[in-house]
Amino acid sequence: MPVPARLPMPLAKCLNFSDFRHLAKRRLPAPLFHYIDGGADDEVALRRNTAAFDDYELMPRQLTDVSTIDTRTQIFGKTIAWPVLLSPTAMSRLFHHQKELAVARAAANMGTLYSLSTLATTSLEEVAAASAGPKMFQIYVLKDRGFVNALVARCKAAKYDALCVTVDTPLAGNRERDHIHGMTLPPKFGLADLASFALHPAWSLNFIRDPDFRVANVAEMGDAKSMGGMGLIQYVNAQIDRTATWDDIARLIELWKGPFAIKGLQSAADARMAQQVGATAIMISNHGGRQLDGAPAPVDCIAPMRDAIGNTLEIICDGGIRRGTHVLKALALGANACSIGRPYLFGLAGGGQAGVEHVLSRLRGEIELDMTLMGCRRIADLDNTFLAKRREP
Helix, strand or coil: CCCCCCCCCCHHHCCCHHHHHHHHHHHCCHHHHHHHHCCCCCCHHHHHHHHHHHHEEECCCCCCCCCCCECCEEECCEEECCCEEECCCCCHHHCCCCHHHHHHHHHHHCCCCEEEECCCCCCHHHHHHHCCCCEEEEECCECCHHHHHHHHHHHHHCCCCEEEEECCCCCCCCCHHHHHCCCCCCCCCCHHHHHHHHCCHHHHHHHHHCCCCCCHHHCCCHHHHHCCCHHHHHHHHHHECCCCCHHHHHHHHHHHCCCEEEEEECCHHHHHHHHHHCCCEEEECCHHHCCCCCCCCHHHHHHHHHHHHCCCCEEEEECCCCCHHHHHHHHHHCCCEEEECHHHHHHHHHHHHHHHHHHHHHHHHHHHHHHHHHCCCEHHHCCHHHEEECCCC
């Protein structure tokens, strides 16, 4: 396992998700922190995503040889060092001036896969050039099919390893914290928010030095060429095709001709449809609790979806992962891997690439320790015999 470089304080003091979250809160102006931290409506789904892991118990095996632990696994035909991927998240430049390049390099250094969002502030070609690690690109079904086809062609040319389509955002969820804290894209130094930005001088100075919040992969999309900031985001939201069906996904899969994930599924019926149209993977996700409040926690969807499709598709549990034990529970239920978003964004906000690597190092270390304590030598050995439903008192 790579040894992280010497960390600056207070990043070095961060031991867990809560620590990274608090550091990000100190470093970011309030609108940006709450943009990461918040969910939809009453944030029930947001809280439940993590709380649901408490409904499962790990069942350790004693007196097994755990002198060596193998965390390697395969996803999208690639071997990664440990079973946690980095989810696609929009506009990383909001949180740190090193933006998506820092995250991609951190993922490669820590032996795992990075997913780049269509709404990234770095082009897919720049990310491909900056990182030799495995990469996936995330797209939407847009009204402008020609533009979508062009994105797919660019991903092929840049040698991305997999493609992912997000299907749970026909409209953005009701994220009330963004309204409360005046979140705009790009951030504006209005009178109402001036105090918050003034209290975070490091972020604000970097913004002044480099105010470019260009959404790099869609800057040339149709009439959006002359738009920037919020106008561009509104344009992209308007371009998401609410008439999209499984036929559109099947066409994308045929166009890509490679490992293909559908992100945002939660039901066994949809898992069977993903199987029928030719996907190779499912990302179980409720968008981090940012879309439909009250949607089920991803961890609770794993077993029913695995039962529905057998071992024909890879399953990635996306949402609520905060501890190594969460990863192991998801895998024991039938997932092939997990993915994280908020944890690495908080690390990015707290310390750029070093912060992301520290988040990943802590989580990977927990997985190795927990496997040792469970008596499980290899990720491939994890199954439901290591798991029990929590008994009510």
